[in-house]
Amino acid sequence: MFTFMxxxxxxxxxxxxxxxxxxxLSLEFIVLSLYINMFYYFSMNNFDFFFMMIFLTMSVCEGALGLSMLISMIRMHGNDYIMSLTFLW
Incomplete structure (x- = not known):
């Protein structure tokens, strides 16, 4: 099931x-599926959950960076379509 996610x-x-x-949103879904998979793996093997806190911290930083890029894109160009940017042509 985690592989399907x-x-x-x-x-x-x-x-x-x-x-x-x-x-x-799809990147956050991928991060969520990786987190659930790591939680399942660590709990089955009785490992420490410290690495999961580091993973959650990095995923929150990734989400905040993505949202700030989205806000700056909407303020500059008026939409969030990537093909409307001039440097991708």
Whole structure:
């Protein structure tokens, strides 16, 4: 099931690559599926959960950076379509 969550997040990421908000949501879904997979693996093997806190910290930083890029894109260009940017042509 966790592999299906990860693969479906990747599929959405590849097919919605023109829309920045959907790309960010699919990245967060991929991070969530990786977190659930790590939690399941660590709890089954009786490992320490300290690495999961580092992973959550990095994923929050990734989400905050993505949202700040989205806000700056909307303020500059008026939408969040990636193909409207001039440096990608």
């Amino acid at each position: 990860f693969i479906s997040g990747l599929i959405v990421f590849f097919f919605k690559r023109k829309h920045f908000l959907l790309m960010l």
